[in-house]
Amino acid sequence: MPREIITVQIGQCGNQIGMEFWKQLCAEHGISPEGILQDFIVEGIDRKDVFFYQADDEHYIPRAVLLDLEPRVIHGIQNSPYSKLYNPENIYISEHGGGAGNNWGSGYSQADKLSESLFDILDREADNSDSLEGFVLCHSIAGGTGSGAGSYLLERLSDRYPKTLVQTYSVFPNLGSL
Numbered sequence: 001m002p003r004e005i006i007t008v009q010i011g012q013c014g015n016q017i018g019m020e021f022w023k024q025l026c027a028e029h030g031i032s033p034e035g036i037l038q039d040f041i042v043e044g045i046d047r048k049d050v051f052f053y054q055a056d057d058e059h060y061i062p063r064a065v066l067l068d069l070e071p072r073v074i075h076g077i078q079n080s081p082y083s084k085l086y087n088p089e090n091i092y093i094s095e096h097g098g099g100a101g102n103n104w105g106s107g108y109s110q111a112d113k114l115s116e117s118l119f120d121i122l123d124r125e126a127d128n129s130d131s132l133e134g135f136v137l138c139h140s141i142a143g144g145t146g147s148g149a150g151s152y153l154l155e156r157l158s159d160r161y162p163k164t165l166v167q168t169y170s171v172f173p174n175l176g177s178l
Helices: 011-029 072-078 104-113 115-127 145-160
Strands: 004-010 052-054 060-062 064-068 091-093 132-140 165-171
Touching (some): 004 011, 004 115, 004 145, 011 060, 011 072, 011 132, 091 115, 104 115, 104 145, 115 145
Parallel strands (some): 004 064, 004 132, 132 165
């Protein structure tokens, strides 16, 4: 039985890294940008179900949740060749769209206010898993949304899912360029 992993992409950096991650996974598993298994792929034991689930119409959909407090990067993903890959119900963009302004405290407090909406998405995705292994969180340590909202979600994921793994891919700023 596959143990599913849900990818949580937070903020500009997290969503940009997440987009490249899904491009690579699609290429490795022979899944087109639309989520269709390509003709040259033979059914095998490559365990697509860890990171993807198969919809009723045979599309493969990433177990991904895309979160941002400003729309620019997610709108870029939604207008890319991979726009049909993601489940639109797993995309959250803050209604006011102002972002966190590179402020950790703003990202953290906005995530706290939005936690019910965010966890509705995360809980639904977790509930749709047969045997959830854990979460992979992609975010930046600098800035506001990835760092602040990312910190908030890391704390709450540990509280809410104490027996699942939480792995982070955290991007640190290049202090040499300051």
